[in-house]
Amino acid sequence: ETTHFGFQTVETKEKESKVAGVFHSVAQQYDVMNDLMSFGIHRLWKRFTIDASGVRPGNKVLDLAGGTGDLTAKFSRLVGKDGKVVLADINSSMLKVGRDKLRDKGLVQNIEYVQANAQYLPFEDNSFDIVTIAFGLRNVTDKDMALRSIYRVLKPGGRLLILEFSKPEHELLNKAYDFYSFNILPKIGEIVAKDGDSYQYLAESIRMHPAQEKLKSMMEEAGFEQANYKNLTGGIVALHKGYKF
Ligand code: SAM
Numbered sequence: 001e002t003t004h005f006g007f008q009t010v011e012t013k014e015k016e017s018k019v020a021g022v023f024h025s026v027a028q029q030y031d032v033m034n035d036l037m038s039f040g041i042h043r044l045w046k047r048f049t050i051d052a053s054g055v056r057p058g059n060k061v062l063d064l065a066g067g068t069g070d071l072t073a074k075f076s077r078l079v080g081k082d083g084k085v086v087l088a089d090i091n092s093s094m095l096k097v098g099r100d101k102l103r104d105k106g107l108v109q110n111i112e113y114v115q116a117n118a119q120y121l122p123f124e125d126n127s128f129d130i131v132t133i134a135f136g137l138r139n140v141t142d143k144d145m146a147l148r149s150i151y152r153v154l155k156p157g158g159r160l161l162i163l164e165f166s167k168p169e170h171e172l173l174n175k176a177y178d179f180y181s182f183n184i185l186p187k188i189g190e191i192v193a194k195d196g197d198s199y200q201y202l203a204e205s206i207r208m209h210p211a212q213e214k215l216k217s218m219m220e221e222a223g224f225e226q227a228n229y230k231n232l233t234g235g236i237v238a239l240h241k242g243y244k245f
Contacts, residue, residue, distance in 0.1 A: 015141050023067075023091040026195065030068050033188075036192065041233060042070075042135075045237050045239075046071055048232060049071065050078070052241060053075075053159070055078045055079060056129075057079060057080040057082060057083060059079045060128050060155075061086070061129065061130045062121075062123070062150075062153065063087050063088070064121075064150065065140075066089050066098065066132075066136075068097050069099075072087040072107075072111060073101075075130075080110070081109060085110060085111050085112070086114055087102075087112070091115075099113050118136065119149055124153070125152050128153055129157075131150050131154055131160045131161070132160075133146075133160075134163040136164075137162055138164055138165065138205045138209040143218065147160075147218060147221075147222035148222045148223070151224065151244055154244040156244055157244070159242065159243045159244070160224060160240075163237065163238075163239050164209060164215070165237055166229075166238035167211040167212060167235055168235045169235040173235075178207070181202075185202070212229050215238075215240055225243050226241075228241060228242070
């Protein structure tokens with residue numbers, strides 16, 4: 001959020017530096033922790049996202065808040081030599097870990113790395129066929145602004161896919177999941193990554209994130225059409241999709 005004069009407010013600055021601190025701190029251990037905390041299921045959620053994107057050879061894809069590049073790696077193979085994937089992330093440590101990992105896999109030809117804030121995307125209007133943001137939107141301070149910025153850079157006919165933690169469909173699952181995120185997850189973070197605070201933040205950011213219907217209406221507000229979502233793993237995660245026409 002900005003003040004009347006366009007300056008960032010103190011809370012905004014605090015959130016941004018907190019998020020930056022968390023991701024500088026978890027970058028090296030990020031992939032191991034992801035597998036551990038989701039029991040490997042994040043791989044299935046990401047595979048589902050790729051399938052739902054309808055990506056084709058030659059497409060231009062923006063993997064926003066792309067971090068260590070799991071989606072970028074998959075897209076890079078699918079768009080081929082005539083396509084392009086831009087991995088954009090606000091955090092230099094995450095970008096570095098991502099770039100090293102993808103280079104080790106031999107993926108160099110069609111990938112670009114850009115340090116950027118989702119709220120102020122440094123790309124031309126109408127330049128991408130697909131934008132994905134996986135487990136990234138909840139960390140963004142002004143989500144409406146980010147959605148408008150994404151809309152601007154999509155080509156007409158292009159689509160946005162948002163993969164994010166959401167609200168479990170059943171109350172019992174909701175309770176179990178809350179217990180897991182607030183009591184178990186920070187402990188795993190403490191023991192494995194020696195960083196309980198960062199994982200406490202992650203749990204809080206998951207609870208604060210808008211639920212399925214709310215996020216859908218935020219997409220519509222930003223201009224997206226045919227906005228819809230699919231719950232995955234009982235709504236622990238949801239995949240939202242919308243088009244720019
Ligand atoms: N997409 C990757 C994945 O699914 O494994 C990484 C997800 S990670 C939980 C969240 C990422 O969002 C971090 O790399 C963080 O630096 C990035 N991020 C946070 N705020 C951002 C912003 N305002 N603009 C762009 N990236 C941001």
